[in-house]
Amino acid sequence: MNPIVYQIFYYLSALIAVLFVFVPHEFAHAYAAYRNGDITAKYYGRLTLNPVKHFDLMGFLLCVLAGFGWAKPVPINPNNFRKYRRGLFETAVAGVCTNYVIAFIVYPLFLVVARFIPETSTALIYLKTFVELVFYRIYLISLSIIAFNILPFFPLDGFRVVESCTSPYNRFRLFLQKYGRYILLGLIIECFICNILVEATGIAAIQYLNILGFYLQWFAQNILGAPIWGFWDWIFTLF
Secondary structure, X not given: OOHHHHHXXXXXXXXXXXXXXXXXXXXXXXXXXXXXXXXXXXXXXXXXXXXXXXXXXXXXXXXXXHOOOOOOOOOOOHHHOOOHHHXXXXXXXXXXXXXXXXXXXXXXXXXXXXXXXXXXXXXXXXXXXXXXXXXXXXXXXXXXXXXXXXXXXXXXXXXXXXXXXXXXXXXXXXXXXXXXXXXXXXXXXXXXHHHHHHHHHOOHHHHHHOHHHHHHHHHHHHHHOHHHHHHHHHHHOOO
């Protein structure tokens, strides 16, 4: 395949994947909050699958280019929850749980295309490659977004889980709330610096210094992804 065409397919598939990953993620947050008694997200028009309502330019571009990012945060008011801790916890985990379901569903679709669609013509090869990329990128980005969001740094979902399980005066929680965003920003910057240095020097070993990148790749694919690809690869050996 023409390398330029493949690059176009790669980034276009990533753009499509981001929509299928982030929109259900944010909708799940809004729906969970609504189910627990908070109508804030609905009031602001976020209880919807309309991607425009959830679009954040920087977060979307970062996800397309780097494999992790964010959408526009869903506004919630925990004081409206019928049960504060339960509502906060369910709203926090709703997004990543939805992404895991998406990854579980889309991986076998990738396998079907990869294994059973014949390459009998040039047009079919191009179509098959693009569809494979779309499904696989949805799978990978879903897992990457889960791994990213469960980090316990404010304002990620992982911090909201910590918040739901601790008192307002818990020192660990207060530390994460005060410094979490700076730690997260530092990890993101360090990730980009490592990627730039690898490209500039050709020294692949630099990637071992990429803390966030290594975590997202290793944890997402080998820990989060293992039950999914392990189960479906076993199922497909039966055919």
